Amino acid sequence: MGAEMSQLGMTAGLEIGRAVMGAMKPLVVQALTALLAKLQEKPECPKDVPAAAGMTAEQMREAARKAVGIDCTNHYNFGVTGISGTGKSSFINAVRGLKSNEPGAAPVGEDETTLKIAPFPHASYPHIVLWDTPGCGTFKIPAADYFQEQQLFCFDFLIVIIGRNIKEDELAIAKEARKNNVPVFFVRSKADDSIANIVNDEGVTRQQAVQKFKKIIEAQQENQLNKQGFPEVPLFAVSSRTLFNLFRVRTRAESETTQAANVIPDVVLDEHKLMQTVLTLAYHRRQYISAAVETLP
DSSP: OHHHHHHHHHHHHHHHHHHHTTTSOHHHHHHHHHHHHHTTSOOSSOOOOOOOTTOOHHHHHHHHHHHHOOOTTTOEEEEEEOOTTSSHHHHHHHHTTOOTTSTTOOOOSOOOOOOSOEEEEOSSOTTEEEEEOOOTTSSSSOHHHHHHHTTGGGOSEEEEEEOSSOOHHHHHHHHHHHHTTOOEEEEEOBHHHHHHHHHHHHOOOHHHHHHHHHHHHHHHHHHHTGGGTOTTSOEEEOBHHHHHHHHOOOOHHHHHHHHHSOOOOOOOSSHHHHHHHHHHHHHHHTSHHHHHHHTOO
């Protein structure tokens, strides 16, 4: 089984290289592929979770497993949240290398109807599970209660998909994540649409629009995160299309069709930086040495 998974990782890595070689440097692609290979195996130690009154951490993990089916021992669990319309489902599908109309894809373009977190395992990396989390504005309850009821403390990482503005509910979730030792990143995922709008509205070139959009993201980081008390929480701008091409494992026929098509090259923004940072932190936090250091008084 281990040899089969290793071979799968090599195959996926070669496909990653073919998919984005024209837009992303080969060494960058190789680094991400090598990191993903480490996540082919299950984590060395369980996810650290806060103990509640009368319950140990192990009992909390078991309670979460029974409540929502999350495995904090054998899986890396990444929660994805955000209000309806921000591209949350498209982001989940892109990281899993799936199109929205393929079996197992997260529903796209629907109103927020999820009342509990829903798992979406990664087909190529069986120990990675992305969780579709109800938008933090779905329930009219305090963020602290929402965080506990949805078992968000079990996640290795929480990714908040945002639009043009970061909402108060989203900042409240980031605050609870910080309290529960869950790393949280903010991600603006519809970069393609934003850049296309700048091109159409301002009559500039695509390259100029990309640079303008990057300045918008820098200002959003400064005004909506840094000045709101979250300077340690980064904001990434990504294209779901570029993420999809990073993770898609194509058949030979599909690869040939893609290469032959006259398509606009992918926009490359923070896709690699986001995935490299998230996966690296998740991997090291689930190693016995790192976990022991974190629990020292």
